[in-house]
Amino acid sequence: xxxxxxxxxxxxxxxxxxxxxxxxxxxxxxxxxxxxxxxxxxxxxxxxxxxxxxxxxxxxxxxxxxxxxxxxxxxxxxxxxxxxxxxxxxxxxxxxxxxxxxxxxxxxxxxxxxxxxxxxxxxxxxxxxxxxxxxxxxxxxxxxxxxxxxxxxxxxxxxxxxxxxxxxxxxxxxxxxxxxxxxxxxxxxxxxxxxxxxxxxxxxxxxxxxxxxxxxxxxxxxxxxxxxxxxxxxxxxxxxxxxxxxxxxxxxxxxxxxxxxxxxxxxxxxxxxxxxxxxxxxxxxxxxxxxxxxxxxxxx
Amino acid sequence: xxxxxxxxxxxxxxxxxxxxxxxxxxxxxxxxxxxxxxxxxxxxxxxxxxxxxxxxxxxxxxxxxxxxxxxxxxxxxxxxxxxxxxxxxxxxxxxxxxxxxxxxxxxxxxxxxxxxxxxxxxxxxxxxxxxxxxxxxxxxxxxxxxxxxxxxxxxxxxxxxxxxxxxxxxxxxxxxxxxxxxxxxxxxxxxxxxxxxxxxxxxxxxxxxxxxxxxxxxxxxxxxxxxxxxxxxxxxxxxxxxxxxxxxxx
Numbered sequence: 240x241x242x243x244x245x246x247x248x249x250x251x252x253x254x255x256x257x258x259x260x261x262x263x264x265x266x267x268x269x270x271x272x273x274x275x276x277x278x279x280x281x282x283x284x285x286x287x288x289x290x291x292x293x294x295x296x297x298x299x300x301x302x303x304x305x306x307x308x309x310x311x312x313x314x315x316x317x318x319x320x321x322x323x324x325x326x327x328x329x330x331x332x333x334x335x336x337x338x339x340x341x342x343x344x345x346x347x348x349x350x351x352x353x354x355x356x357x358x359x360x361x362x363x364x365x366x367x368x369x370x371x372x373x374x375x376x377x378x379x380x381x382x383x384x385x386x387x388x389x390x391x392x393x394x395x396x397x398x399x400x401x402x403x404x405x406x407x408x409x410x411x412x413x414x415x416x417x418x419x420x421x422x423x424x425x426x427x428x429x430x431x432x433x434x435x436x437x438x439x440x441x442x443x444x445x446x447x448x449x450x451x452x453x454x455x456x457x458x459x460x461x462x463x464x465x466x467x468x469x470x471x472x473x474x475x476x477x478x479x480x481x482x483x484x485x486x487x488x489x490x491x492x493x494x495x496x497x498x499x500x501x502x503x504x505x506x507x508x509x510x511x512x513x514x515x516x517x518x519x520x521x522x523x524x525x526x527x528x529x530x531x532x533x534x535x536x537x538x539x
Numbered sequence: 540x541x542x543x544x545x546x547x548x549x550x551x552x553x554x555x556x557x558x559x560x561x562x563x564x565x566x567x568x569x570x571x572x573x574x575x576x577x578x579x580x581x582x583x584x585x586x587x588x589x590x591x592x593x594x595x596x597x598x599x600x601x602x603x604x605x606x607x608x609x610x611x612x613x614x615x616x617x618x619x620x621x622x623x624x625x626x627x628x629x630x631x632x633x634x635x636x637x638x639x640x641x642x643x644x645x646x647x648x649x650x651x652x653x654x655x656x657x658x659x660x661x662x663x664x665x666x667x668x669x670x671x672x673x674x675x676x677x678x679x680x681x682x683x684x685x686x687x688x689x690x691x692x693x694x695x696x697x698x699x700x701x702x703x704x705x706x707x708x709x710x711x712x713x714x715x716x717x718x719x720x721x722x723x724x725x726x727x728x729x730x731x732x733x734x735x736x737x738x739x740x741x742x743x744x745x746x747x748x749x750x751x752x753x754x755x756x757x758x759x760x761x762x763x764x765x766x767x768x769x770x771x772x773x774x775x776x777x778x779x780x781x782x783x784x785x786x787x788x789x
Binding site: 291360362395434 | 541542543545546547549550553554560562563564565566567568571572573574575576578579582583586587619620621622623624625626661662663664665666667692693731734735
């Protein structure tokens with residue numbers, strides 16, 4: 240009736256090369272009733288840091304049936320300040336409890352002297368920040384006893400002092416720490432538009448061999464002081480066509496990869512969210528089939 | 540340490556809308572861009588206001604979206620989250636509401652907010668089996684007066700100056716809420732014996748009785764606190780057990 244058994248029967252942990260979605264409390268009842276064929280669910284770790292209650296009951300039920308990706312939004316890895324040890328302990332406890340197939344966090348900071356600032360804030364890319372972020376990732380991987388993935392940010396401004404490109408920065412972090420990368424394709428489109436670079440060139444420079452998960456999401460549109468388009472990583476709408484196109488190109492280079500639909504704000508009815516994940520799976524299947532056909536033609 | 544200095548400047552500008560975008564940040568023109576920096580300020584505000592709105596849905600309904608949003612905006616300007624675990628953020632919002640001058644005319648608003656906060660705390664409280672009524676049936680009636688109980692981790696007692704629990708209950712679901720017929724100060728127990736949080740309005744004398752039992756007093760001692768007016772400790776302890784106030788007998 241209350242706490243779950245110590246070792247509940249669960250499906251295997253690793254995320255399959257399929258589509259997944261962010262878990263929304265309002266969808267759980269329907270998911271458990273219909274048991275849709277879906278690759279995995281992802282949760283924001285901080286939403287499950289209460290002691291008990293319905294949130295944990297729902298998550299236990301989901302985890303029994305689906306692989307889980309644990310995605311942190313509050314560790315503040317990109318901060319000059321030391322990591323919050325209590326928060327690391329909370330993350331490690333969640334990882335022990337739910338045995339996620341993956342843990343990921345952001346190349347961003349979110350806590351400072353004022354407390355928790357509740358956004359994924361940008362940092363300059365320099366030798367100094369590279370050393371700090373690498374230390375923080377070492378510490379996180381040690382605390383969790385597992386490799387983590389680091390996600391590329393969406394940014395709205397750049398820093399005068401930056402001396403390293405974002406792609407080189409991520410590649411060097413992966414090299415120094417052994418962490419994997421989470422490629423957020425929407426963030427690439429958002430940052431490319433906001434800073435006026437070519438998304439394909441970013442992909443060319445990005446260390447794709449380290450990517451173990453992909454995020455897709457919808458963005459919102461506004462303008463900067465100069466009247467140029469400014470995209471906002473809003474997670475409040477369907478994935479846009481340009482993001483789907485860059486996703487297809489990414490899969491062409493990378494092969495099938497666990498792909499998450501992030502739709503956290505104004506979340507739609509369950510079938511709409513599921514359809515987005517299905518579209519990612521169709522895209523992977525289409526590209527895989529095209530590659531196999533091409534390989535076959537070469538063989539003949 | 541330019542990193543530290545840059546992040547300090549960023550954080551200061553984020554927290555003070557009167558400050559310009561930090562000089563270390565650039566838009567595409569190679570200089571600070573106010574609208575770009577405003578995206579971060581807006582993200583912070585929207586996220587924190589959203590957390591308060593989600594925690595206090597009935598208070599929001601009582602005063603309307605616009606008023607509530609203004610009140611939440613004033614709150615987040617004063618109270619930043621101390622932890623990245625936002626499920627605890629806004630637990631002191633009821634105190635803020637009580638002192639919020641524009642809400643002075645809605646005297647019961649802070650009480651309703653206190654109930655909503657207790658509801659969220661109970662929702663996230665640790666799992667524990669609740670004491671079953673059957674356990675009482677096994678006790679010799681001679682020994683009832685000496686019974687002591689361990690509180691359930693989700694149990695919260697609240698005392699209001701207004702019929703806050705009735706107002707809260709009238710605003711559950713979709714229907715048009717009606718004001719309580721009996722406008723009296725209420726006391727309530729919030730508990731979560733199983734998956735669902737329950738709110739129980741206590742009978743007169745019930746607060747002191749429950750408070751004493753939850754603090755570890757023996758049943759006979761607790762009954763003394765509520766003596767008079769035909770208070771029936773037997774019936775009320777059954778009510779508290781049914782509501783999920785206790786985890787076990789001690």
